[in-house]
Amino acid sequence: MIEIQNITKTYGKKANAFTALDDVSFTVPSGASVAIVGKSGSGKSTLMHIMSGLDKPSSGSIVVDNQDISQLKSKALDRFRAEKIGFIFQAFFVQANETCMQNVSLPLEIARVARGSRKKRIAEALNQVELSEKATTKARNLSGGQKQRLAIARAIVNKPSIIFADEPTGNLDSATGEKVEKLLFEFNKQLGSTLVVVTHDADLAKKCDMQIHIKDGSITRIETAKKNVPAKGGAK
């Protein structure tokens, strides 16, 4: 469960101060899929960074599985991300000169997983995104869709409890984008990982259990799919 409580994020100081997030609160139940929807510059990425422990809020708290991560020291926060969070970015950020295996190996190395058990987990993750044949191929030789699948393999290899995806299909054509979406939802269901997708794609947002609409740093609306447990909190 992720509980966002009165998050405010301000950039700059005094006259130049800019409030990117203004008193945002909501709760995401464990295993749910959430879309953060809004126009460019509305504060989606900022929110995602704060929820994932990449950035700190100016005020407010983020409680993930009963732990307030806004209070964590940098070392504990790094560890939190290494063990609990998977990231997928619009621009993939795969290492072009590394092989697929080496790319997927990175989170395991960061989490200090023993060498012996890595190989199996890497192969498993690559298999799940259907990139087994490309295991020893350099990432630079992959297509855009394959790169994003590789990024997904990297995000899931350490079995994170939350996967954050910032515009995961933004750089892909609709056909490949759909395949990536399918994979994301598959892991959300299979692994039970909470999925947080930042998007301005309405179709993608609709497939999620929960949609959080933000505008100019404030939540305007929270939609919950009928079948799911409704989340507490919401817009003010």
Place this chain on the structure above:
Amino acid sequence: MRMLDIITRAGRSLKNAKARTLLTSLAIAVGAFTLTITLAAGNGIREYTDRLIANNFDPAESIVGRDKEVENTGAPDTSPKEYDSSVANVSFGGGGGSMQVKQVTDKDIKELKSLSYVESVRPNYEIAARYITRTGQKKYTLSLQAYNPGQKPETEAGSAPTTDVVKGTVLLPKEYVKLLKFDSAKDAIGKTVKVTIERPFTEETLKEFVAQSMMGQAPTTQPTQETKTISLKVAAVTKKGAAALSPAGLPLLLNAKDAKSMYDYTTKGTNQYGKYLYASVRIKGGENDTTAAAAKKKLKKLDYYVMTSQELQQTIGQFVDVLQILVGVFGVITVIASVFGIINTMYISVLERTREIGLMKALGMRGRSVAWLFRLEAAWIGMIGGVLGALGAFVLGVSLNPWITKTLSLGKGNDLLIFDLAQIVGLIVILTVVAIVAGWLPARKAAKLDPIEALRTE
């Protein structure tokens, strides 16, 4: 991240920038090359001088004198001193002027010989000889010395005695075999050579000569120098060994008693009579450092100045050290220059890999690990450079050694460049550490990178 994984990743990113890595490494390699050669030359020179000392000095023997110059390892002190009737003028070759040295007397020699910890005493006889010849042959110049068993001269014929030359015999240097028209070195053994020594002007003849000159008269009597010819049987023919120290060629080597009587003859009537610059004193068990030092302490109480053979060895060692440091400085300067190359390369590497660093940090990699990733990349550069440079120096050194030995006539089996694996490994380790230090600031920059900034795409 575990160190092993960091090392692997650092090596991998180097492989991805091969040309840059190699070029930066080459700068280090030049320094490594110079330093490896310097170390090898230092080893070679040290080994060579050690052999020189072993072949020319008795390790149990100390030089004992009355003048503090005996212990002076630097430039001689030529400043004016209070006059002392027991001092003698010693002049140096090359127009270096003269200095006064307090000498050792026969009385001192007697005293030294009586000491319980002294095994033997050899006064330094400086014998002024005129020429050497043999019946029917020309005259040739020579130098004479008392035999020093510590010197162990190599022989062409006959053998070098272990204690002293038999009285009335001589060890003849090989050069004279041809000059004095012996058939061979072997032929010379047992044959007689004649050595002529001279006595200085006596005071009376000099006075008379001076008095006549001053009165404007042509001197009636030209002062003549008394000379004496001594017949000596050749006991052995010596040759200059590969590790012989005397650059001027070997002297004729005499029995101590013969040397003394010749010295006395050549100094009679001068203030040098019965006086010596120094004496070589063999200490009982003096091969041992502490025994030699203890004996020195006791001798100093008797107002002697002492240079033990260990100290002499140290002095020569220091000279080699200074030489090595001078050359080493060039190597160090090269290394310092290449450090800037590494810093530059590492900054570029950090800049190029902003995204990668951002991603790694976003995924929870500690700043410390990121820093080590770059430090180790620098370490790889340092190590590769070190290995390349050392290897180059080794290959070049080993192939040039025979030529150097020949050119400098060091003698067979004496290599100028001696490579020591432990030294080379140590050097590579040091260069690796230097490279890590060079990569410190760029690595810190990488560690402090903000992942959100680094991953921003718009």
